[in-house]
Amino acid sequence: MATAENGSSEPKFRWIGTRPVRPDGVDKVRGRANYGADHALPGMLWGKVLRSPYAHARIVSIDTSGALAMEGVHAVVTAEDLPEIAPEESKIGEGPTNYRDLSRNVMARDKVLYHGHAVAAVAASSPAVADRALAHIEVEYEVLPHVLDGDDAQSPDAPLLHDDLYTKGVEPAPERPSNVASRVEMGRGDPERGLAAADFVVERSFRTKAVHQGYIEPHAVVATCGEDGRATVWASSQGHFMIRAYCAKLLGMEQSQIKVVPAEIGGGFGGKTTVYLEPLAIVLSSKSGRPVKMVMSREEVFRATGPASATRIELRMGCTRDGRITGAHARLEYEAGAFPGSPVGAAVMTLFAPYDIDARAEGYDIVVNKPKVAAYRAPGAPMAAFAVESVVDELAAKCGIDPIEFRLNNASKEGVQSTFGPKFKRIGNVETLEAARAHPHWKAPLAPNQGRGVASGFWFNGGMQSSATVQVADDGTVCVVSGNPDIGGSRASLAMMAAEEFGIDIERVDPQIADTSSVGYNDLTGGSRVTFATGMAVVEACRDAVRQLRERAAAIWGVEIDGVEWADGEARPTKGGGELEPLTLRDIALKAARTGGPITGRASLTARGVGMAFGVHICDVEVDPETGKVDVVRYTAVQDAGRAIHPSYVEGQMQGGVAQGVGWALNEEYLYDDDGRMENPGFLDYRVPVASDLPMIDTVIVEVPNPGHPYGVRGVGEVPIVPPIPAVANAVASATGIRMTELPLSPPRVLAAIDESRG
Amino acid sequence: MARRHVSTTINGEAVDFLCEPHQTLLDALRDELQLTGTKEGCGTGDCGACSVVFDGRLCCSCLILAPEAEGAEVETVEGIATGGELHPLQRHFLEEAALQCGICTPGFLVAAKALLDSNPDPSETEVRFALAGNLCRCTGYDKIIRAVLDSAAELRGEA
Structure with missing residues (x-):
C-alpha cells in the first residue's frame, strides 16, 4: 500500500491524504444504518411483481379479478394503470435511456421481451399474501420465437423484438427494421495503411458473457402516495434525484409532487442508476391508499435487473519489429438486452485510449430477448480492454519486448490526439506504467504452472451537476449537506475537504446526504464523479461560507474584507492589519445573529475539468493442469488517483474493482436454457469471488494531480475494473502458453483448451 | 393462518414475538422485532448477510424458520457491542x-x-x-x- 509521490512541491494538507474513520461508520458496524429494505411505515402493504415466464410473447389479456377478490389484496397494477410514454431520450441517467423503453421495462406493454419481464404487480397485507395473489393473476400469452444471442439476432430471419427499430448511424438508412439498434464509428488516422506496413499483425475474436453487478443489497423501496397526488419515496439507489425525475416522467407527475429520501445503498456499481420498482410502488400506494414496500428477491435481481452486455469483439492490431504499434481496427458487438442502449459507444471511445496510435473502431448495439443491460462500473470498457490488452500482449511477445516497455513505447500522454476526439490533458498513463515496472512484483520469481500478466485500463471519469450547502452552527461546527448517496465512503472524503477548507477538526464537520427537497440538484452517484464533482461543490460552498466569515470579521473589526484572511479555522488580520486578536470560527458564529444572520455557504455547478485516469495491473495465476482451475496467487494494482483524499477508500475502490474483474474473468456468466430462462439466478450457481478465492490485493496510488480540481482529484471507482480481465487472461497465457479469448476462464473451458493443446 | 407465539432469547434478552409458521427467523428479526441490522442479500443461504449465531452455531437466519427460535439463544449484530463500547x-x-x-x-x-x-x-x-x-x-x-x-x-x- 505504497503511495508514489509525484512532483517536488507537494502542498501540505491537514486532512487530505489522511485516514480518519468515516463519519457514517459507527451506524454501519452497529447494524443501525438504514438501507433500502430497512424502512417501514405504519399500515404498510407489501408489493410483489408478476414476471413473464417466456422470453418473448405477446400479451393477449391479463385478468386480475382473481387476485383482487382475495382477502388482504389491496391493489393490482398492470401497464393499463401507467401512462403510455412517447419516445424521448433521457439526459440524466448513466448511459442512453429512452423513456418509452424505460416505461415498458418497468411494466411490459403489449409484449414481454425477456424471461422475468414485469407484467403486473400487487399490494397485499403480507409478502405471503402478495405471493399467493400473483398466482391468481391470469395472463394469456401468445408465445413468439425468441433470440438470445447477438449473432443470431443479426440474421435476416431473426425474430424482431421491436418492429419499429431501424438501425441508426448507417447510410443509407435501412428500409427494414432489425435487431441492430445503432452503429457508431470513431477513430484517428489511417490504420489500414499502418496495418499494411506492420511487421507483425495479430487478429483475434473475443467473446464475453453477460455478468451482473452483483450488489449484495437487492432493490428495495417504500412509497406513499396521498389523495393529493403527492408521493414520498424511500429508496436505495445511486441517485434519488434520478428516481424523482424518472418516476415523474413515467407516471405523468410533476417533480414537485415527489420527494425521494435516499436510503443507505448496499452496492450499486452502476446497476442502481435506473428505476424498476419505484414507479410501481407509487401507483400501488396511490391505488390502495396505503404505504407500499417492495423488495426484490435475489432471483428477481438476476432475472430482471441490468446485467452488463455480452459482447463479441474482433480486433486487428499491427506493430513494427521494434515495438511501435502501426495501426488497429476493432469491430464491437454489444448486446443491449431487450431495449437499445448497450455501452458500446463508451467501449468504442475507451478501447485504444492508453495508446498513441492510429486506430478505428465500429460498434453495434444489438437487442436480444434478455434483460435490459444497465451500467456496470466503467460501462463497456472491461470487455474492450480484454481484447486490446490481450493483443498488445501478443504483439509484445512477438517483438520480444517486455510488455510494460512495449506499452511505454506506445503510451498516450499529454497533448496526444485520442482516438475519440480530444487531445489528452495532463494524464498519468506513463507514470502508472513506470510505477508498475518499478514494483518488486514485476520481477518476482514464479513457481511451476504459474504465469504473470499485465494490462492497462482507462476511464474518462464524470463531471456533471452537483450542489452542496454548508451551514455554520453557532458553536462553530459545520454541517455539509449534499445529495449523492454514499456508496463507498464519499461522506468521509467530502467532510475531509470541508475540514481542510475551514481549517478545523474533522470531528466538527457533519456531512449529511439530504432528500430531493432539501438540497440543490445532484446528478447520480456514477462515473466516479462524487469526490470529484460533488467535492468541488462542497469546496465552493465552503469558500462561500469562509468569504462570509471574513466579511463578518471585517465588520466586527471595522476593516475592509481585504484586511481579513482565513487560516487554521480563524480570521486573522492581514499583514500590517495591526494587533487585532484572531476571531475563531466559533467566535464569529456566536455573533452571527448580530452581524447579518446565519452563515450558509452554497454552490451549484456543472463540474468541468474532469481528470481522465489510467491504471496498470499485474496478476500472477497458478493453473492446475489436471482440473483447469485458475487461482490468482498475487495481484498488484497501480492507479493514478490524481490525489487520494482518503487513501484507504481509494485502495478499497482499487481492490474491489480487481475482485469484480477477477470474478468476471474466471467464473461469472449468465447461463440460459433454450427457452431463454436464466439457469443460474442465485449466488450458489452465479459464482462471485469469495474471500478464499483471492489473495491480498496490493495497491500503488500514483498521484498526478488533476489541474481541474481544487485538490487534484480524478475519480477512482471505475478504472480498477478495466485491467483485471486481460491481466488474468495474459497471466493464463503466460502460465499455459494458450491464448484464451472467450470468457469466463472457468475450469472446464481452461481444461478443454489445455487438452486441445496437448493434442 | 394462525400466528405462532415464540419465546426466545436475543442478545441475552428474553423476547416474545408472533410469526407466521412459514416465516424465516430473518424475517421475524427484521419485520416483527425491528432488528434490521441483520440483512437479506439472497434468501438462499449463499451470501451470509443474514448471519446470526443460533445456539452457539453460526447460521444463515434466512434458512431457519422463526418458530425454531423457541427456547433458543440468538446473537445478532446488534449484540456485538457492549455497554456503549464497540467490539x-x-x-x-x-x-x-x-x-x-x-x-x-x-x-x-x-x-x-x-x-x-x-x-x-x-x-x-x-x-x-x-x-x-x-x-x-x-x-x-x-x-x-x-x-x-x-x-x-x-x-x-x-x-
Whole structure:
C-alpha cells in the first residue's frame, strides 16, 4: 500500500491524504444504518411483481379479478394503470435511456421481451399474501420465437423484438427494421495503411458473457402516495434525484409532487442508476391508499435487473519489429438486452485510449430477448480492454519486448490526439506504467504452472451537476449537506475537504446526504464523479461560507474584507492589519445573529475539468493442469488517483474493482436454457469471488494531480475494473502458453483448451 | 393462518414475538422485532448477510424458520457491542476501512466474531475460509481480512 509521490512541491494538507474513520461508520458496524429494505411505515402493504415466464410473447389479456377478490389484496397494477410514454431520450441517467423503453421495462406493454419481464404487480397485507395473489393473476400469452444471442439476432430471419427499430448511424438508412439498434464509428488516422506496413499483425475474436453487478443489497423501496397526488419515496439507489425525475416522467407527475429520501445503498456499481420498482410502488400506494414496500428477491435481481452486455469483439492490431504499434481496427458487438442502449459507444471511445496510435473502431448495439443491460462500473470498457490488452500482449511477445516497455513505447500522454476526439490533458498513463515496472512484483520469481500478466485500463471519469450547502452552527461546527448517496465512503472524503477548507477538526464537520427537497440538484452517484464533482461543490460552498466569515470579521473589526484572511479555522488580520486578536470560527458564529444572520455557504455547478485516469495491473495465476482451475496467487494494482483524499477508500475502490474483474474473468456468466430462462439466478450457481478465492490485493496510488480540481482529484471507482480481465487472461497465457479469448476462464473451458493443446 | 407465539432469547434478552409458521427467523428479526441490522442479500443461504449465531452455531437466519427460535439463544449484530463500547472487530473494521457500502458488514462481523470465539489465533487462510460464506462485492476482502487478523491480535493482547 505504497503511495508514489509525484512532483517536488507537494502542498501540505491537514486532512487530505489522511485516514480518519468515516463519519457514517459507527451506524454501519452497529447494524443501525438504514438501507433500502430497512424502512417501514405504519399500515404498510407489501408489493410483489408478476414476471413473464417466456422470453418473448405477446400479451393477449391479463385478468386480475382473481387476485383482487382475495382477502388482504389491496391493489393490482398492470401497464393499463401507467401512462403510455412517447419516445424521448433521457439526459440524466448513466448511459442512453429512452423513456418509452424505460416505461415498458418497468411494466411490459403489449409484449414481454425477456424471461422475468414485469407484467403486473400487487399490494397485499403480507409478502405471503402478495405471493399467493400473483398466482391468481391470469395472463394469456401468445408465445413468439425468441433470440438470445447477438449473432443470431443479426440474421435476416431473426425474430424482431421491436418492429419499429431501424438501425441508426448507417447510410443509407435501412428500409427494414432489425435487431441492430445503432452503429457508431470513431477513430484517428489511417490504420489500414499502418496495418499494411506492420511487421507483425495479430487478429483475434473475443467473446464475453453477460455478468451482473452483483450488489449484495437487492432493490428495495417504500412509497406513499396521498389523495393529493403527492408521493414520498424511500429508496436505495445511486441517485434519488434520478428516481424523482424518472418516476415523474413515467407516471405523468410533476417533480414537485415527489420527494425521494435516499436510503443507505448496499452496492450499486452502476446497476442502481435506473428505476424498476419505484414507479410501481407509487401507483400501488396511490391505488390502495396505503404505504407500499417492495423488495426484490435475489432471483428477481438476476432475472430482471441490468446485467452488463455480452459482447463479441474482433480486433486487428499491427506493430513494427521494434515495438511501435502501426495501426488497429476493432469491430464491437454489444448486446443491449431487450431495449437499445448497450455501452458500446463508451467501449468504442475507451478501447485504444492508453495508446498513441492510429486506430478505428465500429460498434453495434444489438437487442436480444434478455434483460435490459444497465451500467456496470466503467460501462463497456472491461470487455474492450480484454481484447486490446490481450493483443498488445501478443504483439509484445512477438517483438520480444517486455510488455510494460512495449506499452511505454506506445503510451498516450499529454497533448496526444485520442482516438475519440480530444487531445489528452495532463494524464498519468506513463507514470502508472513506470510505477508498475518499478514494483518488486514485476520481477518476482514464479513457481511451476504459474504465469504473470499485465494490462492497462482507462476511464474518462464524470463531471456533471452537483450542489452542496454548508451551514455554520453557532458553536462553530459545520454541517455539509449534499445529495449523492454514499456508496463507498464519499461522506468521509467530502467532510475531509470541508475540514481542510475551514481549517478545523474533522470531528466538527457533519456531512449529511439530504432528500430531493432539501438540497440543490445532484446528478447520480456514477462515473466516479462524487469526490470529484460533488467535492468541488462542497469546496465552493465552503469558500462561500469562509468569504462570509471574513466579511463578518471585517465588520466586527471595522476593516475592509481585504484586511481579513482565513487560516487554521480563524480570521486573522492581514499583514500590517495591526494587533487585532484572531476571531475563531466559533467566535464569529456566536455573533452571527448580530452581524447579518446565519452563515450558509452554497454552490451549484456543472463540474468541468474532469481528470481522465489510467491504471496498470499485474496478476500472477497458478493453473492446475489436471482440473483447469485458475487461482490468482498475487495481484498488484497501480492507479493514478490524481490525489487520494482518503487513501484507504481509494485502495478499497482499487481492490474491489480487481475482485469484480477477477470474478468476471474466471467464473461469472449468465447461463440460459433454450427457452431463454436464466439457469443460474442465485449466488450458489452465479459464482462471485469469495474471500478464499483471492489473495491480498496490493495497491500503488500514483498521484498526478488533476489541474481541474481544487485538490487534484480524478475519480477512482471505475478504472480498477478495466485491467483485471486481460491481466488474468495474459497471466493464463503466460502460465499455459494458450491464448484464451472467450470468457469466463472457468475450469472446464481452461481444461478443454489445455487438452486441445496437448493434442 | 394462525400466528405462532415464540419465546426466545436475543442478545441475552428474553423476547416474545408472533410469526407466521412459514416465516424465516430473518424475517421475524427484521419485520416483527425491528432488528434490521441483520440483512437479506439472497434468501438462499449463499451470501451470509443474514448471519446470526443460533445456539452457539453460526447460521444463515434466512434458512431457519422463526418458530425454531423457541427456547433458543440468538446473537445478532446488534449484540456485538457492549455497554456503549464497540467490539474490537467493529473498531478495526472502522479504522481499517473494511467496509464500503456496508450492507455485508453485519454478517461479516457476526461470522468473524464466531471465528475468533472458537479460534483466537487464526491464520490468514483460516480467516479466508471461515468467511468464505459471506459475500462482499465492494472491498475485494483485503481490508476485511486484515481487520479480522488485527482484531484477533488485539484480543490476544498482542496489539
